[in-house]
Amino acid sequence: MTTSERQKPVFRFAPSPNGELHLGHALSALLNHDMAEAEHGRLLLRIEDIDQTRCTPEFEAGILRELDWLGVGWESPVRRQSEHFPEYRAALHALIERGLVYPAFLTRGEVKTRVTAYEAAGKSWPRDPDGTPLYPATDRERPEDERQEMLTSGKKHTWRLDMRKALDLIGELLFWTETGDGRSGEIAAEPEVWGDVILSRSDAPSSYHLSVVVDDALQGVTHVVRGLDLFPATSVHRLLQVLLGLPQPVYHHHRLILDDAGRKLSKSQGDSGIGELRASGMSGADIRRLVGL
Structure with a gap:
């Protein structure tokens, strides 16, 4: 180039x-x-x-x-x-080494059962901007020896970002520059509303959130133009960019x-x-x- x-x-x-x-x-x-x-x-x-x-x-x-x-x-x-799975694995490994992600063993069915029982009692389970229930704290708070035993046994798992630990680590408010059809200017990121997002699945080396920030950085993308449905996800992307030391593009979220x-x-x-x-x-x-x- x-x-x-x-x-x-x-x-x-x-x-x-x-x-x-x-x-x-x-x-x-x-x-x-x-x-x-x-x-x-x-x-x-x-x-x-x-x-x-x-x-x-x-x-x-x-x-x-x-x-x-x-x-x-x-x-x-x-x-x-x-063709680029190694790059995503490397980014995930960097976060694992810093203790910012954890293995999550609960299946979708197990999470659904817990949420259903909780809401049957008249209480409201927190949900992310897409309406999906936030992941329970069970695996985040699981004792390390039990966690290692489950990993050693080969139990299927995903890797989730420890949102509270990540936000405590950076200790600052996050913003992104927006030029799109909704709000524009400096937008305050709110990654906490997503809870402990998945960064890697048992059947894939990366999630959308992780791969998109790695790709944009490796490709030198300066302007991200995409639909308004992805506006809330930008909060997670800004957090990952800071954690991984990646550059920040300008965002333009257009009408749907x-x-x-x-x-x-x-x-x-x-x-x-x-x-x-x-x-x-x-x-x-x-x-x-x-x-x-």
């Missing part, structure tokens, strides 16, 4: 190949493309394919095809997360494309893909107008 390339703003579009691109993805891709051009910057493409059970080469090929049809260009090579019922578009709900719209006779310019660009 030349000195002039390092000095340019760097944007990235980072889809997961677990379904077809829909209009919400088109808005994000086109915004990244347009903002990179306006800033005389670079646009990178990252394929977030950590979930090897749902991500397929066929969906990836479709993503590349539809982006090309939309007129979105990107630099080569494409970064695929599945909603359906007639006011629900954001989703692959899992079978919302119309870009390929289907293209096959119906629409042009790239038509898609731009549909997403309000």
